[in-house]
Amino acid sequence: MKVVVDQDKCIGSGQCVLVAPEVFDQRDDDAIVVLLQEHPAAAHEDGVRQAARLCPALAIELDEQ
Amino acid sequence: MSRAADSPFDPPPDLRDVEPVGRVRIWSGETPWLVTSYDAQRDVLADQRFSADTQRTGFPHQSASTAERRRDFRPFIVMDDPEHARLRKMLTRNFMIKRIDALRPRVQQIVDELIDALLAGPKPADLVRAFALPVPSLVICELLGVPYADHDFFQACSRRLISRDTPVDEALAASNELRSYLRDLVLDKQRSPTDDMLGRLVADQLAAGAVTVDEVVSMGVLMLIAGHETTANMIGLGTLALLHHPDQLAELRDTRDPALVANAVEELLRYLTIVHSGRRRVATEDVEVDGRLVRAGEGIILANDAGNRDAEAFPEPDRLDIHRQARHHIAFGYGVHQCLGQPLARMELQIVYGTLYRRIPTLRSAVPLAEIEFKHDMIVYGVHALPVTW
Numbered sequence: 400m401k402v403v404v405d406q407d408k409c410i411g412s413g414q415c416v417l418v419a420p421e422v423f424d425q426r427d428d429d430a431i432v433v434l435l436q437e438h439p440a441a442a443h444e445d446g447v448r449q450a451a452r453l454c455p456a457l458a459i460e461l462d463e464q
Numbered sequence: 465m466s467r468a469a470d471s472p473f474d475p476p477p478d479l480r481d482v483e484p485v486g487r488v489r490i491w492s493g494e495t496p497w498l499v500t501s502y503d504a505q506r507d508v509l510a511d512q513r514f515s516a517d518t519q520r521t522g523f524p525h526q527s528a529s530t531a532e533r534r535r536d537f538r539p540f541i542v543m544d545d546p547e548h549a550r551l552r553k554m555l556t557r558n559f560m561i562k563r564i565d566a567l568r569p570r571v572q573q574i575v576d577e578l579i580d581a582l583l584a585g586p587k588p589a590d591l592v593r594a595f596a597l598p599v600p601s602l603v604i605c606e607l608l609g610v611p612y613a614d615h616d617f618f619q620a621c622s623r624r625l626i627s628r629d630t631p632v633d634e635a636l637a638a639s640n641e642l643r644s645y646l647r648d649l650v651l652d653k654q655r656s657p658t659d660d661m662l663g664r665l666v667a668d669q670l671a672a673g674a675v676t677v678d679e680v681v682s683m684g685v686l687m688l689i690a691g692h693e694t695t696a697n698m699i700g701l702g703t704l705a706l707l708h709h710p711d712q713l714a715e716l717r718d719t720r721d722p723a724l725v726a727n728a729v730e731e732l733l734r735y736l737t738i739v740h741s742g743r744r745r746v747a748t749e750d751v752e753v754d755g756r757l758v759r760a761g762e763g764i765i766l767a768n769d770a771g772n773r774d775a776e777a778f779p780e781p782d783r784l785d786i787h788r789q790a791r792h793h794i795a796f797g798y799g800v801h802q803c804l805g806q807p808l809a810r811m812e813l814q815i816v817y818g819t820l821y822r823r824i825p826t827l828r829s830a831v832p833l834a835e836i837e838f839k840h841d842m843i844v845y846g847v848h849a850l851p852v853t854w
């Protein structure tokens with residue numbers, strides 16, 4: 400799985416950090432998403448899928464290949 | 465539409481019989497669209513062709529007084545991007561998950577002290593007045609930098625503002641009083657800087673000319689109201705709902721697992737959906753929603769309470785089940801306008817639900833359900849008072 404985040408779309412809601420803290424973080428100065436793992440470990444894939452579904456700004460895209 | 469007296473935790477019965485996307489007649493005689501299905505609501509909320517700008521023609525206002533009030537008081541939640549994003553961005557860092565987590569010990573202390581006082585006081589007691597309202601009010605006051613000593617004043621203003629039935633002139637007066645109160649605070653903070661949310665807005669953004677005093681005042685009013693009304697109602701109504709689901713309450717009371725408490729918070733947010741009068745938008749272009757053509761200039765109301773009871777998204781939706789996967793609920797809305805304060809609300813509710821019932825295991829309602837007064841006419845649903853004993 401490959402994760403792509405769009406920092407321009409992100410509104411800093413932190414939903415992704417809540418469900419997949421190993422993969423997503425927030426920038427200190429403005430809470431915008433930071434991707435920690437572009438290819439998350441299998442154990443984190445479900446959390447990442449949930450994050451993509453929860454993101455209110457549609458800023459997380461997944462390539463499941 | 466009001467919830468039924470005999471099932472106060474469920475969405476209005478009339479909402480059950482309407483089409484997923486249909487028309488509804490509102491107080492003004494207009495007939496905006498009403499969306500009840502979960503998926504279609506998420507689509508609309510994430511689609512910026514639907515505007516949140518209350519000044520656009522066709523916007524389906526809640527009532528005559530909200531329509532009137534929005535003419536001059538425009539917090540960023542009723543703006544579209546890029547204005548909305550510009551103002552919202554100034555606040556997001558305050559609601560970062562890390563920062564909110566750092567506040568947990570202080571919120572726990574506030575909750576514990578209020579429970580101590582409740583236990584030391586007379587019974588029965590009104591849980592709303594003694595606990596549900598003070599918890600989030602104290603927290604938002606500290607965060608914003610507003611003196612809690614003024615809570616009687618701002619809670620009264622807020623009550624008048626969020627009641628749909630407040631006469632127009634009274635709502636305007638409440639809005640003006642609250643704004644002039646916040647304006648004085650902002651001017652104070654300009655003279656003597658403080659390290660709190662309003663203080664930082666003044667020191668960083670206002671000083672740099674990135675915002676006007678009016679904009680800071682509007683943000684302050686919004687955060688003060690949103691910061692205490694919503695969470696307070698989730699505490700009061702959530703407790704009542706749990707008292708009427710004793711098996712769920714027992715599990716929550718006996719667990720030591722923070723993940724189960726967090727899950728229960730999501731489920732109660734879904735089940736109760738206290739922002740119950742719908743999120744509202746107006747189309748700026750012709751857009752198809754679930755097969756129906758919504759034309760430019762037509763209003764659209766998203767019944768979040770019905771969406772959160774949509775069986776497609778939540779199997780057996782009318783069952784309160786604290787183990788359910790409910791995190792994708794739309795109680796906080798969805799899209800770029802999704803509630804800014806949700807990390808704070810979640811954290812407060814997790815601490816409250818994880819503490820109150822454990823510390824007062826015999827907590828029970830002191831009156832039958834029929835005697836409880838519900839906030840049918842308020843933009844935020846809840847109970848006016850909750851007499852409890854233990």
Ligand code: SF4
Nearest residue numbers: 409410412413415454
């Ligand atoms: S969930 Fe989306 S909007 Fe929220 S912080 Fe993550 S990427 Fe940004």
